[in-house]
Amino acid sequence: MSVSTAAPSRAxxxxxxxxxxxxxxxxxxxxxxxxxxxxxxxxxxxxFIAPHNPEVGSLSQRFKPPAWIxxxxxxxxxxxxxxxxxxxxxxxxxxxxxxIVGFTxxxxxxxxGTALGILSGYFGGWVDQVIMRITDTWLALPALTFAIFLAAxxxxxxxxxxxxxxxxxxxRYARVIRGEVLSIKERDFVRLAIVAGCSKMTIMRRxxxxxxxxxAIVLATLMLGVVIVTEAALSFLGVGVPPPxxxxxxxxxDGKKGLMxxxxxxxxxxxxxxxxxxxxxxxxxxxxxxxxxxQLRQL
Amino acid sequence: MxxxxxLELDKxxxxxxxxxxxxxxxxxxxxxxSLRAGETLGVVGESGSGKTTLALSIMRLLPxxxxxxxxxxxxxxxxxxxxxxxxxxxxxxxxxAMILQDPMASLNPLFTVGDQVAEPVRVHEHxxxxxxxxxxxxxxxxVKIPAPEQRLREYPHQMSGGMRQRIxxxxxMACEPRVLIADEPxxxxxxxxxxxxxxxxxxxxxxxGLALIFITHNLxxxxxxxxxxxxxxxxxxxxxxPVRTIFNAPxxxxxxxxxxxxxxxxxxxxxxxxxxxxxPDLASxxxxxxxxxxxxxxxxxxxxxxxxxxxxxxxxxxxxxLAAK
Amino acid sequence: xxLLEAHNLTKHFPVRGGLFRxxxxxxxxxxxxxxTIEPGRTLGVVGESGCGKSTTAKLVLKLEEPTxxxxxxxxxxxxxxxxxxxxxxxKSVQAVFQDxxxxxxxxxxxxxxxxxxxxxxxxLPRGEAKKRVAHLLERVGLPERAADLFPHEFSGGQRQxxxxxxxxxxxxxxxxxxxxxxxxxxxxxAQILNLLVDLQRDLGLAxxxxxxxxxxxxxxxxxxxxxxxxxxxxYGPAKxVAADPxxxxxxxxxxxxxxxxxxxxxxxxxxxxxxxxxxNPPAGxxxxxxxxxxxxxxxxxxxxxxxxxxREVACHLxxxxxx
Ligand SMILES: Nc1ncnc2c1ncn2[C@@H]1O[C@H](COP(=O)(O)OP(=O)(O)OP(=O)(O)O)[C@@H](O)[C@H]1O
Ligand SMILES: Nc1ncnc2c1ncn2[C@@H]1O[C@H](COP(=O)(O)OP(=O)(O)O)[C@@H](O)[C@H]1O
Ligand code: SF4
Ligand code: SF4
Ligand SMILES: [Mg+2]
Ligand SMILES: [Mg+2]
Numbered sequence: 001m002s003v004s005t006a007a008p009s010r011a012x013x014x015x016x017x018x019x020x021x022x023x024x025x026x027x028x029x030x031x032x033x034x035x036x037x038x039x040x041x042x043x044x045x046x047x048f049i050a051p052h053n054p055e056v057g058s059l060s061q062r063f064k065p066p067a068w069i070x071x072x073x074x075x076x077x078x079x080x081x082x083x084x085x086x087x088x089x090x091x092x093x094x095x096x097x098x099x100i101v102g103f104t105x106x107x108x109x110x111x112x113g114t115a116l117g118i119l120s121g122y123f124g125g126w127v128d129q130v131i132m133r134i135t136d137t138w139l140a141l142p143a144l145t146f147a148i149f150l151a152a153x154x155x156x157x158x159x160x161x162x163x164x165x166x167x168x169x170x171x172r173y174a175r176v177i178r179g180e181v182l183s184i185k186e187r188d189f190v191r192l193a194i195v196a197g198c199s200k201m202t203i204m205r206r207x208x209x210x211x212x213x214x215x216a217i218v219l220a221t222l223m224l225g226v227v228i229v230t231e232a233a234l235s236f237l238g239v240g241v242p243p244p245x246x247x248x249x250x251x252x253x254d255g256k257k258g259l260m261x262x263x264x265x266x267x268x269x270x271x272x273x274x275x276x277x278x279x280x281x282x283x284x285x286x287x288x289x290x291x292x293x294x295q296l297r298q299l
Numbered sequence: 300m301x302x303x304x305x306l307e308l309d310k311x312x313x314x315x316x317x318x319x320x321x322x323x324x325x326x327x328x329x330x331x332x333s334l335r336a337g338e339t340l341g342v343v344g345e346s347g348s349g350k351t352t353l354a355l356s357i358m359r360l361l362p363x364x365x366x367x368x369x370x371x372x373x374x375x376x377x378x379x380x381x382x383x384x385x386x387x388x389x390x391x392x393x394x395x396a397m398i399l400q401d402p403m404a405s406l407n408p409l410f411t412v413g414d415q416v417a418e419p420v421r422v423h424e425h426x427x428x429x430x431x432x433x434x435x436x437x438x439x440x441x442v443k444i445p446a447p448e449q450r451l452r453e454y455p456h457q458m459s460g461g462m463r464q465r466i467x468x469x470x471x472m473a474c475e476p477r478v479l480i481a482d483e484p485x486x487x488x489x490x491x492x493x494x495x496x497x498x499x500x501x502x503x504x505x506x507x508g509l510a511l512i513f514i515t516h517n518l519x520x521x522x523x524x525x526x527x528x529x530x531x532x533x534x535x536x537x538x539x540x541p542v543r544t545i546f547n548a549p550x551x552x553x554x555x556x557x558x559x560x561x562x563x564x565x566x567x568x569x570x571x572x573x574x575x576x577x578x579p580d581l582a583s584x585x586x587x588x589x590x591x592x593x594x595x596x597x598x599x600x601x602x603x604x605x606x607x608x609x610x611x612x613x614x615x616x617x618x619x620x621l622a623a624k
Numbered sequence: 625x626x627l628l629e630a631h632n633l634t635k636h637f638p639v640r641g642g643l644f645r646x647x648x649x650x651x652x653x654x655x656x657x658x659x660t661i662e663p664g665r666t667l668g669v670v671g672e673s674g675c676g677k678s679t680t681a682k683l684v685l686k687l688e689e690p691t692x693x694x695x696x697x698x699x700x701x702x703x704x705x706x707x708x709x710x711x712x713x714x715k716s717v718q719a720v721f722q723d724x725x726x727x728x729x730x731x732x733x734x735x736x737x738x739x740x741x742x743x744x745x746x747x748l749p750r751g752e753a754k755k756r757v758a759h760l761l762e763r764v765g766l767p768e769r770a771a772d773l774f775p776h777e778f779s780g781g782q783r784q785x786x787x788x789x790x791x792x793x794x795x796x797x798x799x800x801x802x803x804x805x806x807x808x809x810x811x812x813x814a815q816i817l818n819l820l821v822d823l824q825r826d827l828g829l830a831x832x833x834x835x836x837x838x839x840x841x842x843x844x845x846x847x848x849x850x851x852x853x854x855x856x857x858x859y860g861p862a863k864x865v866a867a868d869p870x871x872x873x874x875x876x877x878x879x880x881x882x883x884x885x886x887x888x889x890x891x892x893x894x895x896x897x898x899x900x901x902x903x904n905p906p907a908g909x910x911x912x913x914x915x916x917x918x919x920x921x922x923x924x925x926x927x928x929x930x931x932x933x934x935r936e937v938a939c940h941l942x943x944x945x946x947x
Contacts, residue, residue, distance in 0.1 A: 490836060
């Protein structure tokens with residue numbers, strides 16, 4: 001007897017979806033990975049790459065435009081800001097801040113939210129009631145306001161921001177993951193695991209977790225964007241990463257005053273960095289999702 | 300009953316071309332069939348053998364990936380393949396109608412049953428609202444729905460599966476078609492509801508002299524309902540003929556095994572005759588006869604050359620080298 | 625000695641509704657059914673969808689707790705089992721479900737799926753587990769290399785073989801088969817039914833075989849229980865029930881069963897109407913609104929499941945017909 005692929009009629013229903021999947025898996029996501037690698041590299045080796053100290057400027061060099069524009073100089077490739085700090089160096093060190101804050105906050109929120117979502121969905125009953133009441137309350141609050149409020153209480157610092165963002169956003173995971181778990185626990189393979197004598201812990205770990213991991217990863221890529229933007233917003237509002245530490249959001253905030261005066265490089269460059277990072281994370285996540293799914297992987 | 304066939308398929312082939320032309324699925328391959336008025340033809344085959352695609356080809360309702368790549372299709376003496384899309388619209392629903400497996404998918408949840416049953420009448424016969432409504436009521440009565448007046452105002456979700464399938468039947472019968480194609484209409488129904496529905500179809504057919512094509516994977520339904528049968532395997536009709544001939548003296552090994560693999564009432568625990576292996580992937584069929592890897596009687600020749608159609612007896616054809624001798 | 629005995633087994637699911645999700649009624653999914661399963665034998669359960677077959681299976685598998693009644697396994701009540709007893713019970717009773725696409729964890733390799741009951745219940749060295757998996761695969765007619773693949777790489781019939789291999793891993797004494805061939809293609813059904821018959825013969829397994837296809841149940845079973853709206857209406861040796869059904873519902877089911885040959889004609893009994901809702905089942909005999917033999921007392925008096933003509937029947941037509 002031969003082992004062939006699933007019955008052909010199974011593959012029929014979604015010609016478009018499968019074509020999309022094929023399209024997405026066709027290439028390794030070189031572009032997003034490259035960008036993320038460059039960002040990680042800069043974040044790690046910021047000290048060695050950055051041409052200047054990001055936190056110290058010279059007032060005589062204020063508002064220098066990028067090097068290729070009249071009045072710019074090759075010393076300050078991307079120009080300088082309102083107190084004469086090198087924009088490029090600030091971007092480079094800012095990558096470190098964004099990376100640390102973004103990734104740790106997403107991981108923190110993800111682990112917490114996924115765990116609580118699984119517990120809530122699998123156990124049901126009062127465990128579910130309690131977790132979902134908290135989640136509902138959380139979600140009813142506007143995220144940014146909530147974050148500002150928390151930040152105002154605990155005070156601005158890099159690690160406080162991570163905790164605040166994690167505390168604000170774990171509920172998104174919990175919600176989505178709980179929904180998935182509710183449908184997974186009704187699937188026959190979970191029933192058969194009970195029949196085989198597996199404990200609740202084993203079932204959650206071996207049968208439920210792997211099947212929600214996809215959603216968690218997709219959510220993480222989306223959340224990475226949200227978290228980085230929120231971090232930027234908090235910094236922009238002055239309750240995020242405390243100055244003079246270079247953070248992209250902070251740079252945007254500082255640069256906004258100069259926008260009317262034509263100092264566009266102060267906002268455009270950090271803006272582009274944020275967009276690139278969010279976009280790369282999303283693209284990578286999408287590819288990962290397909291890659292992690294054994295069923296789609298084959299197509 | 301007239302002698303000229305009402306519907307005639309001559310080596311009709313429909314292929315799916317997928318993944319930018321790299322995969323060709325021969326879902327229907329050189330299928331020849333004919334059907335007279337008042338006759339019931341059963342089309343049996345396993346999942347993926349091309350039954351639905353065959354039905355959709357006759358209706359010319361194929362998905363975009365599919366193309367009729369050859370052969371002829373004649374209905375009441377007219378060449379259906381030469382018809383324009385707008386001409387086909389007049390034939391579809393009015394002269395050839397179809398019932399699908401999932402009644403919920405064929406009914407629109409947003410419209411009342413009355414509107415949906417009346418629609419084909421209004422579209423094809425341009426009757427007014429009031430008379431279309433009267434027709435809808437008599438149609439519901441014809442498919443034995445109790446309290447039709449009240450049911451006309453209800454929505455599909457307010458009805459059971461069996462009732463929905465009756466309504467789909469009423470819609471199909473609305474313009475008194477001459478050919479009705481039923482694609483596994485009872486697969487989603489319970490045993491006793493299935494018996495009700497089969498009886499209903501048979502009654503409708505007798506009353507209206509319908510030609511019925513009954514698509515199913517269940518040989519039992521064929522035994523109960525059909526005058527003749529076509530057995531499909533991997534996109535081809537591998538044996539066709541009058542139903543008693545096929546059950547009493549099947550010549551194709553697949554048909555033989557299929558008939559012997561049905562459990563019989565009063566058998567008791569024993570082994571059935573099973574067919575080893577599984578149906579092939581239509582995109583990469585084995586060379587020669589497509590049943591050859593599973594065939595208990597395969598000859599050397601079967602691996603190299605695909606058998607053509609052999610006439611075993613008048614009206615009884617098979618695609619097998621054993622029959623060709 | 626009887627392997628499993630269900631006594632007045634009942635399962636009601638609460639129906640909630642309204643603003644405060646108050647309990648407004650109950651789905652009487654299974655209502656006081658009793659049956660026994662002998663070692664090495666098959667009890668077949670037939671009935672239309674919603675009549676409580678799967679709920680019965682879940683009760684036997686202890687996936688649901690009964691509202692009333694009890695199940696005894698080896699003479700011991702399941703309710704009185706301690707943790708160790710439950711572990712033993714789980715090892716003795718395994719299951720195969722209808723949908724081969726939902727039964728196998730999509731993210732586990734076939735090898736781990738089959739080995740799961742083994743590694744959960746016995747501490748085996750890795751190599752030993754692997755050997756057992758290979759042996760089980762061979763037993764169900766799959767190649768050894770199947771262990772390294774994922775479930776989606778198999779067809780429905782092959783998946784059902786994998787599910788059977790897993791169910792056999794702990795050498796159970798009873799296997800609950802809930803519509804094991806309903807989702808399979810015709811040519812594959814016979815393969816799986818044959819495999820099940822062979823396994824029963826070789827390993828002495830007992831089966832609780834559930835299906836809506838009467839012919840398949842009659843073919844597989846030593847005893848048959850016919851269910852209608854949560855109740856057993858006829859119960860007896862397969863040969864007796866299949867050769868000469870007595871309850872009007874069983875007779876209708878038999879008449880509705882499709883013939884194996886065009887010349888096989890049966891009396892045509894077309895039941896009127898549809899199966900009523902188990903939330904508010906009809907009073908008296910639950911079958912009375914559809915029964916062709918209905919009598920005045922049928923809508924008032926519940927017919928007990930009594931011995932008549934060599935089987936148990938719940939119908940007033942056979943009152944006093946005794947043994
Ligand atoms: N849209 C499509 N694109 C590509 N291939 C298709 C498409 N639809 C059907 N096919 C292929 O055509 C073949 C016949 O399919 P069809 O739906 O006609 O089978 P069937 O006999 O009706 O099966 P079932 O019993 O499951 O309804 C199958 O191999 C299927 O994979
Ligand atoms: N978890 C549940 N909650 C509420 N009703 C249920 C539940 N499970 C089954 N039921 C109901 O119980 C009845 C019997 O169901 P089931 O045992 O699955 O039937 P079968 O397997 O015979 O088709 C049905 O009416 C079904 O809707
Ligand atoms: S042609 Fe050969 S392989 Fe094909 S069915 Fe006939 S005997 Fe079998
Ligand atoms: S008890 Fe009455 S209604 Fe019920 S099955 Fe018997 S005759 Fe029919
Ligand atoms: Mg089909
Ligand atoms: Mg069921």
